[in-house]
Amino acid sequence: MSDRREKMANGATEEQPFWRAKTMAEMTPGEWESLCDGCGRCCLNKLEDWDTGEIHYTNIACTLFDGQTCQCRDYANRFKTVPDCVKLEPQDVAGYAWLPPTCAYRRLDEGRDLAEWHPLISGDPESVHRAGISVRGKTRSEDGLTPEDYEDHLVDWVNVDPTK
Secondary structure (H helix, E strand, C coil), rough: CHEEEEEEEEHCCCCCCCHHHCCCCCCHHHHHHHHCCCHHHHEEEEEEECCCCCCEECCCCCCCCCCCCCCCCHHHHHHHHHHCCCCHHHHHHHHHHCCCCCCCCCCCCCCCCCCCCCHHHHCCCHHHHHCCCCCCCCCCCCCCCCCHHHHHHHHHHHCCCCCC
């Protein structure tokens, strides 16, 4: 199949890629999954202030998170291993206040476009790491920690979007 016909078959037009031509709810599962830039920010544990609802990020990653590849070690079975892992669904994105501002799902939900570092824009899955957006090399595993330890691992760099 030609590149043009393949793009057309994937829901893009000659002028617009699929994420501009479709709503998130109209995307195929493959298109939806490809929106993830692989930064790993959503795989960090968060604390919520019960009084204000404010989300505080930690540098503590899920037990399944590989801090060098920024990938889940068992993506297909993650819900069995980590029962509180959240499956992102198009209809729920607006309600996920904990999604970092750099997240493609959040950006699109807010009417913004994908960032220049996004692999769908750059054509390179390493671009998110080179741009300093990913958590590569910045995390520690939750293994061996208690919830009381989390406050000692708060970070503020997760909630920063350099494009704003």
